[in-house]
Amino acid sequence: MAFAAHLTAPAFKANAKEALTDAQLQSALHGIETGIVDRRRATVAKLPEFDALRDCARAIKNHTLAHLDLYLEQFEAKCRAAGGHVHYAVTAEEARAQVLEICRSANARLVTKGKSMIGEEIAINDFLEQNGITPVETDLGEYLVQIRHELPSHIIMPAVHLTKEQIEADFRRVHTHLAPERNLAEHQTLLTEARVILRDRFLSADVGITGANFLIAETGTSIIVTNEGNGDLTQTLPRVHIVLASIEKVVPTLEDVSQLLRVLARSATAQEMSVYTTFSTGPRRAGDPDGPNEYHVIILDNGRTAMLGGQFREMLRCIRCGACMNHCPVYAAVGGHTYGWVYPGPMGAVLTPSIVGIENARDLPNASTFCGRCEEVCPVRIPLPNLMRHWREREFERHLSPATVRSGLAIWAYLAKRPQLYAVAMSLFVLGLGLIGKLFPRFRWLPLATGWTRYRDFPASQLQTFQAQWKRRVRTQ
Amino acid sequence: MNKDGMETPGALAQERPRVGLFVTCLVDLIRPAVGFAAVKLIEDAGCAVEVPRQSCCGQPAYNSGDRASTRAIASQVIAAFEPYDYVVAPSGSCAGMLKTHYPELFAGDAAWEARAAAFCAKTHELISFLVDVRSVSKVAARFEGSATYHDSCSGLRELGIRAQPRRLLATVEGLALKEMHDSDVCCGFGGTFCVKYPDISNAIVAKKAEHIAATGAETLLAGDLGCLMNMAGKLQRLGRRVKARHVAEVLAGIDAPAIGER
Numbered sequence: 001m002a003f004a005a006h007l008t009a010p011a012f013k014a015n016a017k018e019a020l021t022d023a024q025l026q027s028a029l030h031g032i033e034t035g036i037v038d039r040r041r042a043t044v045a046k047l048p049e050f051d052a053l054r055d056c057a058r059a060i061k062n063h064t065l066a067h068l069d070l071y072l073e074q075f076e077a078k079c080r081a082a083g084g085h086v087h088y089a090v091t092a093e094e095a096r097a098q099v100l101e102i103c104r105s106a107n108a109r110l111v112t113k114g115k116s117m118i119g120e121e122i123a124i125n126d127f128l129e130q131n132g133i134t135p136v137e138t139d140l141g142e143y144l145v146q147i148r149h150e151l152p153s154h155i156i157m158p159a160v161h162l163t164k165e166q167i168e169a170d171f172r173r174v175h176t177h178l179a180p181e182r183n184l185a186e187h188q189t190l191l192t193e194a195r196v197i198l199r200d201r202f203l204s205a206d207v208g209i210t211g212a213n214f215l216i217a218e219t220g221t222s223i224i225v226t227n228e229g230n231g232d233l234t235q236t237l238p239r240v241h242i243v244l245a246s247i248e249k250v251v252p253t254l255e256d257v258s259q260l261l262r263v264l265a266r267s268a269t270a271q272e273m274s275v276y277t278t279f280s281t282g283p284r285r286a287g288d289p290d291g292p293n294e295y296h297v298i299i300l301d302n303g304r305t306a307m308l309g310g311q312f313r314e315m316l317r318c319i320r321c322g323a324c325m326n327h328c329p330v331y332a333a334v335g336g337h338t339y340g341w342v343y344p345g346p347m348g349a350v351l352t353p354s355i356v357g358i359e360n361a362r363d364l365p366n367a368s369t370f371c372g373r374c375e376e377v378c379p380v381r382i383p384l385p386n387l388m389r390h391w392r393e394r395e396f397e398r399h400l401s402p403a404t405v406r407s408g409l410a411i412w413a414y415l416a417k418r419p420q421l422y423a424v425a426m427s428l429f430v431l432g433l434g435l436i437g438k439l440f441p442r443f444r445w446l447p448l449a450t451g452w453t454r455y456r457d458f459p460a461s462q463l464q465t466f467q468a469q470w471k472r473r474v475r476t477q
Numbered sequence: 478m479n480k481d482g483m484e485t486p487g488a489l490a491q492e493r494p495r496v497g498l499f500v501t502c503l504v505d506l507i508r509p510a511v512g513f514a515a516v517k518l519i520e521d522a523g524c525a526v527e528v529p530r531q532s533c534c535g536q537p538a539y540n541s542g543d544r545a546s547t548r549a550i551a552s553q554v555i556a557a558f559e560p561y562d563y564v565v566a567p568s569g570s571c572a573g574m575l576k577t578h579y580p581e582l583f584a585g586d587a588a589w590e591a592r593a594a595a596f597c598a599k600t601h602e603l604i605s606f607l608v609d610v611r612s613v614s615k616v617a618a619r620f621e622g623s624a625t626y627h628d629s630c631s632g633l634r635e636l637g638i639r640a641q642p643r644r645l646l647a648t649v650e651g652l653a654l655k656e657m658h659d660s661d662v663c664c665g666f667g668g669t670f671c672v673k674y675p676d677i678s679n680a681i682v683a684k685k686a687e688h689i690a691a692t693g694a695e696t697l698l699a700g701d702l703g704c705l706m707n708m709a710g711k712l713q714r715l716g717r718r719v720k721a722r723h724v725a726e727v728l729a730g731i732d733a734p735a736i737g738e739r
Contacts (some may be wrong), residue, residue, distance in 0.1 A: 013674070020680050043542050164614075329663045333680040337694060350522030369667025370540060371630035386581075396542030405541065405673065413546040415539050417553065420534040430506050442713060442737035451672035455679035459507060459737035466500050466509035470528045 006123065006151050007356060009340030012363035019334040028163050029335050036326045039270035040377070047266065048436055057263045058381045060256045061317035064248075065308065070297065071217040071250045078220025082282030084295040092122040095300045099124055099209070099242060102209070103133055106240045108206035114224060114231035115139040116211030117155055117320060118244040118300055120342040124209070135209075136201045138230035140194050147174045153336030153344065156268050156322040161335050164190070198230065208234040208292070212245040213319070214260065215297070218253045220281055222297060225264065227275040235280060241292035243280070246300045248316040260319060262381035268321035303355045311390045313348050317380040324374035324384060330367055339364060346374035350387040358391055362400055365391035426465055434463035487494060496524045497561035499554075499600075500584040501571045502533040503702040504723075508736065511702060514729035515567040515603050521729075522611040529557045534566075534574045535637070540668055544582070553577050555596045563610070564600040567725050568701045569632020570668075572602035577635045602632055603725055604700055606661040615648035618730035623653040625694035626724065627685070627708065628661045629701035642700060642724050649727060655692040659685075666707035682711045690717050709736040 010016055019025055020069050044050045064071055077085045089095035095118075103111060111128060112349040113119060113135055125135045125146065137146040141158035147170055159167075161367055168184040192216065196404030210231050214322075222243045224231045235241045251257055265271045284291030307316055325331040327344025336344030341361070343351045349364040365388035374384045395401045415422040436443075437460025445453045452458055462469075504511045516526045516624050528553040535550035554575070558564045566572040576597050607613040626646065632638040639661075646654055665671065665681025672678075685708055689697050697712070697719050699705050709721035720735035 013676075016674070019674055103709075237556045329665065329675075329681045330677055333677050333684075367670075367677065369630070369663050369665060369670045369678075371663035371667070372634040373630070373663070376634055389542070390520055392540065392542030393544055396544075401542065405669075409538060409541050409543060411542065413550070416532040416535065416538070416716070417546065417549050419530045419553070419557075421531065426502075426506055433506075441734070441739040442710070446567075449672065451675035452710070454675055455714065456707065457713040458683070458710060459706060459735055461507050462509060464509070466505045466512040467528060467530070469509050470512070 007341050007360060008337075009352060009356065009361040009364060010111075012338060012340055012361075012367060015338040015340055016334045016367075019338045021435055024163050024166060025161055025220075025335050028161050029332055029477040032157075032160060032326055032332060036270060040266065040323065040326070043266050043272065047262075050263070050266065053259065053263050054381055056259050056321075058317060060251060060259060061248075061319075061380050064251055064256075065313065065316055068247060068250070068308065071252055072247060074217040074252075075220055075250050078218065079282065079295075079297055080220070082220050082295075083285075084220065084282045084297060086159040087296060087298045089298055089300045089302075090180055092300070092302055095122045095244070095298050095302075096124060096127045098298050099244075099297075100127070100131055100133075101242060102294075103128070103207050106206055106294070108133055108240070110201065110205045111135045111207045111209055112201055112205035112234045113137050113142070114208070114210035114226065114234040114388075115142050116160070116209065116244045117342060118211055118246055119139050119209060120152060121246075121302065122244070122300065124244070136198070136205070138198050138202065138234050139226070140191070140228060140230075143198065144170065151337065151342060154322055154325060154345065155169065155187050155347075161337065202230075202233040202237050205234075207240040207242060208236075208238040209242045209244060210235050212243050212297070213250050213264070214257050215245055215299075216252075216254055216257055217249040217250055221254075223257060223280075223281050224278050225261070225274045225276070226278070227269070227271075229276055232276060232278050235278070235292065236290045239292055240294040241280065241283070241296070243295075243296060243297040244300070246302065247304050248318075249299075264319055264321055267323040267377065267379040270336045291337075307354050312350060312354055312387055314382050315347070315354065315387060317382055318347055318351070319380060320347075321379055323379065327373040327377050328375070329369065329371060346384040346388070347382075350384060350391065352381075353391050358394055358398070359400060362395060365389075365395075366401075394414050407429060423465070423467060427468055430461045430465050431463055433461040436459055482530045488635065492615040493523055494562040495560070496563045496565050497558045498526050498528045499534070499564050499566035499571065499575065500528060500531060501566055501568045501702065503706070504567060507706065508702055508723065508733075510676075510731055510733035511567050511723040511725055514723065514731045515565065515723040517731070518603065518607055518616075518725060519565060519632070521569075521616075522607050522613050524563070524611070527561065529560075531557060534571045536571065536574045536578075537669055539574065539578060539582075546717065548582055551582055551593075555589070555592050558596065558600075559592070562599065563606065564596065565603055565606045566724065567603040568602070568703075569602050569629050569636055569638055570701050570703060570722050572600060573631035573635035575600045576602075602636050602638055602700070604645065604728075605632075605636060605638050605644045608644060616645055616728045616730075618728055619650045620696075620727050620730075621651040622696055623655050623694045624688055624690040624696040624698050624727070625655050625657045626660065627657070627664060627689070627697065627699040627704060629699050629704045630663050632700050633661055637697070638700065642698075645728050648699070654726070655694045657687055657688045657692045657694075664704045664708050667703045668699075671707060678707075679711075682707055686711045686715055686717065689719055690735065694721060696726045696727075698727060700724050705736055712738055
């Protein structure tokens with residue numbers, strides 16, 4: 001399969017182990033916990049109706065999903081009426097072929113790219129390169145992961161796993177035509193260097209590819225939300241603009257989008273509004289000062305229709321803000337690359353198995369403490385822990401969970417269903433633990449619990465369970 | 478009846494509501510003191526306590542994707558606790574399972590949906606039962622020293638338990654509460670998570686241990702024994718002197734050795 005090159009989700013545990021001992025990564029991750037969570041809380045606190053807006057956002061998405069066919073058709077009609085082209089792609093392969101065909105008919109050699117998670121999902125950069133076309137990411141974070149041949153580690157902060165020192169080293173490694181003694185020690189000088197490199201690409205690109213945060217059915221418009229302005233230069237300067245979107249990006253009206261934008265920026269970056277919110281409707285019209293000659297929207301399915309009719313439908317409400325990963329203790333510990341594909345964190349733990357198959361992402365829905373912080377901050381109220389639990393149920397049904405876990409669970413469940421027998425078994429267990437406990441107040445090693453005792457002590461018990469002690473107390477009263 | 482000076486609405490013996498104590502398996506096995514503390518607090522709040530034969534709420538099966546076993550265990554719990562006016566558990570996690578997830582398990586099941594809903598309506602986590610249901614506003618306990626309180630996730634996010642334990646702790650004589658940074662962030666326990674992903678769990682609890690130690694508090698309190706065992710075990714492994722106890726023990730004035738101590 002096409003995603004195989006970048007799919008390391010099956011090695012989640014090994015990825016995690018590596019991430020936990022990577023000092024540079026750990027220092028980079030520290031920034032998420034200390035910065036964005038507090039800033040979001042402060043921004044949200046300034047908007048008393050934020051929770052009401054979240055309900056509203058959920059309702060808009062639910063309504064759209066219930067009538068998705070109608071709104072997609074409306075979008076298509078309006079987009080065509082404005083002179084745009086709409087292409088549906090059932091699979092990633094189809095979407096790639098459509099991009100390539102458009103690029104070829106434009107004789108494209110250089111393609112600039114705004115940030116697009118669908119672009120990552122279909123691995124468009126690798127594919128264009130294989131076909132002799134050079135893609136250049138223009139979002140700074142995406143540019144960094146591109147020159148490092150990595151996937152983004154976060155859906156809105158692609159290079160959040162990197163430190164300033166790593167970026168300096170990468171720039172010196174790749175931009176060899178620049179003076180070696182230049183200062184790259186400051187954030188500002190790094191930014192200036194990226195700007196110099198990218199400015200030239202913007203002006204010479206043949207095709208610009210962007211994502212879409214939303215597609216508006218009533219006007220046939222695509223919207224991108226950015227902070228660097230690179231998206232605008234990507235979509236207005238080249239001759240051809242390709243929008244990579246997916247079916248659940250459509251919303252009915254401009255009014256709906258303005259509601260969604262209010263929760264998106266606050267949830268994503270703690271901004272009241274992003275720096276640029278750009279609406280594109282069709283190609284350049286007569287009299288427009290700029291804009292592309294051709295405007296294409298590719299709408300990808302890639303498993304989403306199947307989600308629509310099943311247990312994971314609510315995941316299609318996701319507006320890709322990243323708040324779930326910003327608030328996830330597991331993500332904060334291991335970073336996004338550990339999840340082993342395009343979408344990390346809690347939303348990835350639900351979405352990735354839907355796209356690549358649960359057999360390729362077994363650990364993702366399991367590697368959660370179910371602390372519920374993701375659901376608590378989700379702007380469209382996706383019950384992420386419940387959806388992860390549904391994946392665990394599928395794994396259990398399909399015997400995909402590890403044999404040791406299954407047999408341990410089976411023995412325990414056998415007892416738990418028989419409280420009398422359970423009492424006998426647990427009395428024996430507690431007696432054993434309690435007798436050894438007479439010598440030690442806690443254990444540094446326990447058989448069958450080494451996952452626990454490798455890192456922490458385990459307390460000894462008393463000689464009798466509470467229920468046994470209670471029974472004795474009731475008898476003697 | 479009102480021997481510890483607690484408010485006991487409807488204090489006549491014959492009017493006392495019957496509470497079935499859901500002990501929770503960890504308290505049953507590892508720390509009976511929490512169970513006895515719960516009994517004392519519930520009795521002081523004017524209720525009669527009984528402990529029907531029980532095993533577990535079924536959460537380990539539920540979160541491992543074994544829905545059939547979970548339903549078998551849940552239906553047995555619902556039946557065992559049907560005679561009582563209330564079901565009370567000294568754990569936000571188990572109470573969350575009973576109150577939030579049991580109704581989901583039986584949704585659309587003609588035979589069980591109504592029984593699950595009735596069970597859900599009368600089930601409470603211990604501290605919220607005391608404060609929100611029995612209107613307890615103070616306890617007659619003494620505890621010399623400083624403590625910090627960790628908000629366990631299920632209690633906090635599924636049941637809204639945040640103010641209640643702090644309100645009662647404020648009435649414990651001699652106790653100084655010192656809030657830790659990120660008290661509402663997960664400790665990394667997560668039930669079976671901590672043994673399925675021990676490396677990640679360790680990274681999370683190590684961070685939590687730093688925040689606990691940074692308060693300088695002598696005692697760590699929380700409302701869930703699983704989280705407490707995780708944090709206590711980590712603090713002990715790191716050589717920290719912080720003592721961990723269930724919040725009910727302090728509120729009930731029960732003086733058992735701290736978790737993993739003698």
